[in-house]
Amino acid sequence: MNIVACVKQVPDTEALIKVKPDGSGIDEGGIKWVMNPYDEYGVEAALKLKEANGGEVTVVSLGPARTMETIRTALAMGADKGVHITIDGADAYNTAAALAAAIKDINPDIVFCGQRAIDDDSGQVGSVLAELLGIPQVTIVTGLEVADGKVKAIKPIEGAQLVIESAMPCVVTAQKGLNEPRYASLPGIMKAKKKPVDVKDAAALGISIEPKAKIARMTPPPVRAPGKIIAGDDPAAKAAELVKLLREEAKVI
Amino acid sequence: MAHGGDVYSVGNEGREVFWNAPFPSELILFLFAAIAIAICAYGFYLRWQMWKAIGLPEKRTDEPGERIKSLLLNGLFQIRTFKEAYPGIMHALIFFGFFVLIFGAAFDATHFHLPFLVPFFNGGFYLGFSFIMEVFGLTVLVGIVLAVWRKYIQKPDRLGYRGKADAVADDAIALLLIGGIIITGFLLEGFRLYVNINVDGYTWGGWSFVGYAFAKTLTGISYDTVKILHKLTWWIHAFLAFGFIAYLPFSKLIHIVLAPANQYMKSLKPTGYLEPIADFETAESFGVGQLENFTWKQIFNSDACLKCGRCQDGCPAYLSGKPLSPKKLHQDIKQYWLERAPVVMAAKKAAKEGEEPVIPEPEKVMVGEVIDLHELWACTNCMYCMEACPVFNEHVPMITGMRQYKVLMEADFSPELQLTYRNMENNSNPWGIGAHMRADWAKEVGVKTLAEDPNVEYLFYVGCSGSFDDRGKKVTVAFAKILKEAGIGFGILGEEEGCCGDSAMRGGNEYLSQTLAQMNIDVMNGYGVKKIICTCPHGYNMIKKDYPHFGGNFEVYHHTEIIADLIAQGKLKLKQPVEGLFTYHDSCFLGRYNDIYEQPRKILAAVPGMKLSEMERKHAKSFCCGAGGARMWMEEDIGDRINDMRTDQAIEVKAETIAVGCPFCLTMMSDGIKDREMEEKMKALDIAEIVWEAMGLEEAEMVEAPEEKAPEEDAPAETV
Numbered sequence: 024m025n026i027v028a029c030v031k032q033v034p035d036t037e038a039l040i041k042v043k044p045d046g047s048g049i050d051e052g053g054i055k056w057v058m059n060p061y062d063e064y065g066v067e068a069a070l071k072l073k074e075a076n077g078g079e080v081t082v083v084s085l086g087p088a089r090t091m092e093t094i095r096t097a098l099a100m101g102a103d104k105g106v107h108i109t110i111d112g113a114d115a116y117n118t119a120a121a122l123a124a125a126i127k128d129i130n131p132d133i134v135f136c137g138q139r140a141i142d143d144d145s146g147q148v149g150s151v152l153a154e155l156l157g158i159p160q161v162t163i164v165t166g167l168e169v170a171d172g173k174v175k176a177i178k179p180i181e182g183a184q185l186v187i188e189s190a191m192p193c194v195v196t197a198q199k200g201l202n203e204p205r206y207a208s209l210p211g212i213m214k215a216k217k218k219p220v221d222v223k224d225a226a227a228l229g230i231s232i233e234p235k236a237k238i239a240r241m242t243p244p245p246v247r248a249p250g251k252i253i254a255g256d257d258p259a260a261k262a263a264e265l266v267k268l269l270r271e272e273a274k275v276i
Numbered sequence: 277m278a279h280g281g282d283v284y285s286v287g288n289e290g291r292e293v294f295w296n297a298p299f300p301s302e303l304i305l306f307l308f309a310a311i312a313i314a315i316c317a318y319g320f321y322l323r324w325q326m327w328k329a330i331g332l333p334e335k336r337t338d339e340p341g342e343r344i345k346s347l348l349l350n351g352l353f354q355i356r357t358f359k360e361a362y363p364g365i366m367h368a369l370i371f372f373g374f375f376v377l378i379f380g381a382a383f384d385a386t387h388f389h390l391p392f393l394v395p396f397f398n399g400g401f402y403l404g405f406s407f408i409m410e411v412f413g414l415t416v417l418v419g420i421v422l423a424v425w426r427k428y429i430q431k432p433d434r435l436g437y438r439g440k441a442d443a444v445a446d447d448a449i450a451l452l453l454i455g456g457i458i459i460t461g462f463l464l465e466g467f468r469l470y471v472n473i474n475v476d477g478y479t480w481g482g483w484s485f486v487g488y489a490f491a492k493t494l495t496g497i498s499y500d501t502v503k504i505l506h507k508l509t510w511w512i513h514a515f516l517a518f519g520f521i522a523y524l525p526f527s528k529l530i531h532i533v534l535a536p537a538n539q540y541m542k543s544l545k546p547t548g549y550l551e552p553i554a555d556f557e558t559a560e561s562f563g564v565g566q567l568e569n570f571t572w573k574q575i576f577n578s579d580a581c582l583k584c585g586r587c588q589d590g591c592p593a594y595l596s597g598k599p600l601s602p603k604k605l606h607q608d609i610k611q612y613w614l615e616r617a618p619v620v621m622a623a624k625k626a627a628k629e630g631e632e633p634v635i636p637e638p639e640k641v642m643v644g645e646v647i648d649l650h651e652l653w654a655c656t657n658c659m660y661c662m663e664a665c666p667v668f669n670e671h672v673p674m675i676t677g678m679r680q681y682k683v684l685m686e687a688d689f690s691p692e693l694q695l696t697y698r699n700m701e702n703n704s705n706p707w708g709i710g711a712h713m714r715a716d717w718a719k720e721v722g723v724k725t726l727a728e729d730p731n732v733e734y735l736f737y738v739g740c741s742g743s744f745d746d747r748g749k750k751v752t753v754a755f756a757k758i759l760k761e762a763g764i765g766f767g768i769l770g771e772e773e774g775c776c777g778d779s780a781m782r783g784g785n786e787y788l789s790q791t792l793a794q795m796n797i798d799v800m801n802g803y804g805v806k807k808i809i810c811t812c813p814h815g816y817n818m819i820k821k822d823y824p825h826f827g828g829n830f831e832v833y834h835h836t837e838i839i840a841d842l843i844a845q846g847k848l849k850l851k852q853p854v855e856g857l858f859t860y861h862d863s864c865f866l867g868r869y870n871d872i873y874e875q876p877r878k879i880l881a882a883v884p885g886m887k888l889s890e891m892e893r894k895h896a897k898s899f900c901c902g903a904g905g906a907r908m909w910m911e912e913d914i915g916d917r918i919n920d921m922r923t924d925q926a927i928e929v930k931a932e933t934i935a936v937g938c939p940f941c942l943t944m945m946s947d948g949i950k951d952r953e954m955e956e957k958m959k960a961l962d963i964a965e966i967v968w969e970a971m972g973l974e975e976a977e978m979v980e981a982p983e984e985k986a987p988e989e990d991a992p993a994e995t996v
Contacts, residue, residue, distance in 0.1 A: 035702045037710035053712065053771075055702050206694040209562055209684035209787050 024078030027131040028069040029122055029152070030062040030104065032086050032093040033142040037044035046240040050069075057094045061137025063204040064197035068167055069097075069135050070101045076169070078132075079103045083125050085118050087111040091220065098215035105220035108228065114236045119151035120131065124228040126156065131192055133174065134272045138196040153194035161187050165200040289480045290398035293388040295468055296506050305514055312518035319525025326617040327579070328802045330625065336541035343540045345667075352538040356666045356952045360586065366426065369419030369976075370454065376412040380405070381710040397435050413458055414486060420455040427451070434585025437604050446527050453520045453529075460513035468488030475941065493812035534580040535667045541573065542668035547815060548659060548869045550676055552825045553786045560635030563680025563784065566638045567609070567616055567646070570674065575613055577669040581606035587661030587671065590893070592900040593654035595914025600654035602661035602671040605647060609674075612646045615639075635824055643678050650914060652678050653690065653761045657782050657905030659868040663896050672905075678786025689784070700792060700858075704774035705740040706909055714738075715770035717749040721756045725770035726803040732765040734833075735805045739812040740775050741939030747946060748812075748939040754968035755811055755835050761971065762847040764838075766809065772799045776815035781822065783906030790826065793818070797828035807831045809838055811964065813865035813872075814904075820870070834866060836937045836963050838874035841883045843967075852972030853885030859931035860888065861922065861945060862898035863938035876937050876963050883970045889929040899925060901948075903940035923948030927958070936961040 034040060035055040043050050052194070058066070069080045082097040083106040084090050094105040106125045112122060124136060139146035153160035165184075166177030174193060178185045187233075207215075225232055251268070253261045269276045284290045294302055337343070343427065354371060358364040383405070387397040397405070419565045421683070427435060427447060436442050465487030472478040481488045494502060524530060541548065553562060564570055587602035588594050594601045620635055627633030640646050652675060661671045683689050700709030715725065715738075726735065736756065741748035759766050781789035796819075800808070808830045810816035820832035827934045842848045858882060866872045873895050880886050893899040902918030912918070923945060926934045934945045945960035 035707055035710075037703050039710055039712040055711065057702055082443040092304065117716040203691060206683075206689070206697065210560070210686070212787070213557065 024072060024076045024128060025131045026078055026080045027096065027126050027129055027134040028062070028066045028080060028082050029126075029134065029136045029148070030066060030082055030084045030093055030097055031059045031137070031140045031142075031148075032056050032084065032090045033140055036060070036141060040243075042241050042243045046242060048241055050239065056089055058096050059137050059140045059142075061139060061141070061197055061199070062135075063137075064199065064201040065135030065137050065195075066097045066100055066102065067202045067204040068134075068195070068197055070205070072133065072169055073101075073192045079143045081106060081129055081131075083122055084108065085110050085113060091154070094220055095215045096207070098218045098220075099212040101207075101211060102206055103216075104218055107220050107222045109222060109224045110232060113232055114234050115145045116151055116235045119148045119230050120230055121154055121225065121228060121232075122148070122152050123155035124230050125223060126152070127133065129176035133169070133191055134158075134194045136194060136196045138198045146255055149194050149196035156192075156194070158192045158194060159189045160191050160194040160196070162196040163198045164195050165198050166200065167195065217234055278818060281873055283950045284476075284478065285396070286479060288398050289400075289478075289483075291468075291472070296471075296503050297510060308518050309521075312521040315522035316524055317339070319522075323525055323530070323579075325621055326613070327572060329577055329617045329620040329965055330479040330568055330613065331570055331575045332400050332568075334573045336573055339544055340379075342544055343570045345541075346542050347540045350666070350668070351444050351541040356668075358666070362422070363584065363586075363713045366419050368710065369415045371419075373412040373414075373416030373419060374454070377409065377416065380409045380412075381449050396899060401482045403480055406480075407485070410484050410486050413461060416454065417458045417462075420451060420458065424455075431584070434573075434589045434603075435583070436585075437601055442485055442585075442603075442607070443457075443528060449523065450527060450529050453516055453523065456516045457513065457520060460509050460516060462486050462490060464506055464509040464513055466494065467502050467509060470494045470497075470502050471506070475499060480749065482647055490650070498810065501584075516884055524644055528582050531580065531582040531667070534576075535582070536562045538577065538667040538669065541576075541915070543670055546821045547662070547871075548657070548672065548865075549821060550673055550781060550786075550788065552822070556790075561681075561864035562684040562786070563682070564642055564674070564677035564806045566642060567612060567680040568638070569642075570609075570677065570682070572799060574674050574677075575609070577667075577671075578606040578610040578613060580667045581610065582667070583607065584666060586664040586666065586823040587669075590660040590664060590899065592656055592660070592902060592918045592921070594904075595899075596918045596921055597918075598617070598650065598654035599652040599914070602665075602669075605651060605674070606669060608646055608714065609642075612640055619828040626826055629704070643682055647678060649682075652682070653910065654914070655905050656659070656864070656900045656902055656907045656918065658864040658900035660897070660900070661862075663868050674783060675905075676784060679782075680786055681784075683784035684787060686908035690910055693783055693906060693910055696906070697783075697788055698778060700775050700777075700780055700788060702753055704778060704792065705744055706775065706797075707740070707744055709744045711774075714743045714773055715768060716840060717743065717752055718756070718770065719769060721753055721760070723756050725772070726767045726805070727770065727772065729767055729805050732767045733807060734759075734764065734766040735800065735803070735808045735830075736766045736768050737776070737808050737810050738773060738814055739810060739815040739939070741943070742811050743773070745939065747941065751811055751939060751942065751964050754962070754966040755839075757973075758839060758842075758848065758964060758968055758971070759809075759905055761973065762842045764842075769796075769799055769803075774799075776812075776818045777822075778818040779906040779909060781818070782904065783909075789822075793823055793826050793828070797826055798825055800828060800830065805830060807833065809833045809835055811835045811939065811962070813870070814940065817869050834872055834937065836872060836879060837864070839963065839967055840878050843879060847977055848967065848971060849882050850967065850970040852970050854883055854933075854966065854970055855885065856932035857887050857889050857930055858966075859891055859926050859929055860894070860935045861891070861901065862894055863902050863936060863941045863942055864898065864904050866937050867898055868896055872937075876935070879963055880935060883966060891925045891931075893925060901936075901938075901941040901944035903944050908940050908943070917948070917951065919944035919948040920951050923952050925956070927952065927954065932958055933966075934958065935963055935966055936960060937963050 035057045038054045041050040066082065073080050080102040081104050082094055082102040084094050085108045091107055093106055098105055108121050108125055110121055136149035136152065149162060150160055161174065161176040161178065163178055164176040165179055172191050174189050174191060174195065176187045176195060178187055195196040253264050255261045278846055354368050357367050383394065387394045460734045463486055467482060469491040473481040481491065522530065541810055581603065583603055585603050591602055594986050616638065623635045624633040643649055643652050655675045657672050659672060697705045699706055703709060703711040738752055742752035775792045777789035777792035780792060808819055810832065812817065813834060816834045819830060858880060864871060880888055899922050900918060901922055936942050936945060942960055942962055949955055949960060950959045
């Protein structure tokens with residue numbers, strides 16, 4: 024079985040995000056980069072599928088040089104080879120287009136993506152990729168069975184869950200709950216250093232990047248004002264102070 | 277040979293050896309002695325082959341001076357064995373008694389066969405000798421009675437596993453053999469003396485007072501009958517002794533050899549030492565997945581374990597109802613070794629000269645088949661077992677080895693620990709809180725980083741708890757204020773500080789641990805750091821003992837050492853009296869690991885108004901809080917919670933404050949107090965907090981039992 028897992032490198036969820044003064048993006052200094060958590064579910068699903076059915080897992084990622092670390096992380100978990108597309112800052116459509124160009128030749132039976140990336144939260148790449156590859160897609164999946172050339176996926180919706188059957192090949196986007204991504208073993212980490220990774224740029228893929236969407240401006244969320252503790256020993260005086268503040272400062276009464 | 281008369285008389289007291297044992301008794305005796313010795317020698321030969329068959333190399337013969345010292349102190353003088361009164365005395369009676377009796381018997385034999393070597397074996401010397409033999413014979417007998425009482429009447433839990441007694445037959449045989457040898461010895465002496473004193477005219481029988489007393493009870497029996505009884509007893513005595521010799525290498529009696537051997541070959545490394553994995557790049561296997569991955573010494577440990585159960589008696593995992601018992605761990609490994617070693621030996625034997633032997637694949641994997649997964653992960657690395665073991669077995673490194681295999685090779689371990697390790701990887705702390713928030717506490721106190729001012733005496737290595745945990749941060753702040761008040765020059769690494777790596781190492785993730793250690797060492801060396809103070813004993817222990825492997829050589833102090841010193845120098849004035857009853861909980865990584873028992877107590881004693889009530893389990897016998905060995909980050913879902921048990925021990929002594937010197941202990945004790953719904957009456961405080969309060973420089977705000985909560989991301993509340 025030919026399995027593809029698409030991964031994206033994103034800032035760690037706990038990283039301190041600082042927006043560049045010109046609002047063009049984030050300041051990358053001091054940021055710890057990790058694999059997008061939803062993509063990890065995708066990689067784990069890909070590995071489980073390989074373990075059950077045999078085959079090969081190719082991990083594909085788009086991004087600058089540092090992206091290689093994330094590809095190696097997936098290889099350490101057990102993926103067999105990688106494709107690193109050295110395109111930085113592409114929008115969702117162009118990301119999907121580059122992935123499609125790289126994946127097309129692999130001729131996959133199934134492609135896994137995270138249901139969205141935690142940095143830009145666009146949630147488009149998996150779907151656009153399926154369209155560009157001309158194959159079905161099942162999105163936001165929390166359960167998966169593959170048998171007889173078909174996938175049976177569980178997708179939770181408000182108050183219920185759908186069981187969706189799809190022909191293969193198809194794109195599956197992974198949601199939390201699909202599995203517990205494995206911790207890489209040390210031999211896995213060591214072997215990952217020697218696994219093949221194809222590095223390709225846009226030219227090699229035969230595509231040109233023409234942005235369909237661009238970030239106009241990025242601004243940090245407003246700083247929440249600090250809370251206040253009213254000091255004092257006399258409850259009546261404190262209550263009076265509270266009322267005063269609620270009326271004059273908070274303007275809620 | 278003629279009886280007495282001319283040869284033995286007053287002034288030339290003695291006795292006839294082989295009395296009442298005419299030809300060919302002597303010959304038969306020697307024949308069976310030879311057989312017994314041959315069996316014993318063969319047993320040891322077999323054992324030797326088995327010890328050689330499996331295990332990685334490890335050197336345990338360096339520093340002979342230290343080793344001989346250990347052998348004399350622990351083997352000859354029984355120092356460790358004496359650490360517990362009843363079993364200590366019981367064992368000493370048998371040990372010293374037997375030791376002297378064996379020399380006595382050897383003396384006897386030499387006198388008979390090589391008389392020119394001991395020409396003085398008569399007269400006063402003989403009488404004194406007889407008397408001493410009598411005393412030590414009795415000693416052994418009393419020891420045996422104590423042992424029987426203990427084993428069959430008292431039946432302490434530690435002589436079994438969860439109520440099931442160990443080694444029923446072996447123990448009984450050993451006691452019967454030793455007891456039998458002594459009793460028959462006295463009996464046959466009595467029979468002989470009955471004839472000697474009444475017929476042969478020996479007047480010095482009283483020196484052999486036990487046999488003499490027995491002989492005195494034998495009135496009215498014919499001498500011939502007694503001689504028959506004597507002959508019979510003589511043979512029983514001899515065959516019991518031969519049985520003892522032949523049985524020795526196949527039974528727990530082998531400890532007579534293995535215990536001193538292990539005392540000689542004990543680890544001379546610092547407590548808690550773990551051999552670092554040197555080569556991650558090319559090694560094919562890490563940790564202990566098979567029996568073969570243990571060192572020969574670790575397997576030897578299992579053989580040297582004679583099930584005394586001292587380890588089990590203070591093991592927090594065992595006592596809280598988890599499946600681990602350090603004793604059982606050794607015994608399970610030994611059992612498998614007994615199965616496996618002959619297979620390997622046979623394969624090696626079958627191999628042709630110059631060929632690699634084809635060793636059959638192991639039948640069992642260590643974890644899951646020989647050792648249960650829950651046993652493996654129940655260990656808190658508290659070091660009680662290793663501190664208590666009279667033969668210096670090293671349980672903890674064996675456990676870590678198996679954990680390494682599960683983590684590094686199979687990546688098969690609890691999800692919560694996997695999360696912890698990911699957090700350490702991504703944010704260099706077990707909680708996974710943003711690494712940029714590490715030094716947020718310092719803003720409040722105005723502590724500088726080494727980047728801001730590297731010209732300070734000490735680096736204060738704050739550690740993860742002290743940096744991220746709300747409760748831990750209060751300790752950090754208190755200690756920083758103390759240092760400032762005492763005028764000590766110190767700085768922190770701020771955001772450049774990382775997790776020390778202790779929980780990763782003890783949880784088997786040596787790769788992560790070394791990565792973390794290396795990052796810290798590079799930063800510390802970059803600033804030319806020489807002296808480091810830690811408030812967390814885990815970081816303290818790791819930096820002190822493990823960082824030197826990776827190029828980090830520092831003078832490391834725990835904050836209780838520093839505070840005790842500052843108080844002694846008069847640099848800290850403790851003037852505000854504290855209230856209520858205190859108890860002190862020894863952190864394992866401070867006490868057993870680093871022998872810091874007195875400094876915290878000295879500090880507490882210097883606090884005005886201090887009333888300290890010690891718990892029963894204290895000092896080297898302290899009971900773990902449950903958080904060591906990466907247990908801090910794991911669910912505790914089998915048995916009782918260890919921290920609750922420890923809290924109960926504090927409640928028992930009516931403590932209102934549990935003083936600790938470790939942030940893990942602080943969390944565990946605080947949680948225990950909550951679990952026991954004692955928050956109104958009790959609190960847990962770090963020594964630094966108690967000292968800062970006693971310095972009386974601030975409102976007592978910091979000693980109010982604080983709520984634990986996740987650090988807030990938003991701006992802190994301001995007081996209006």
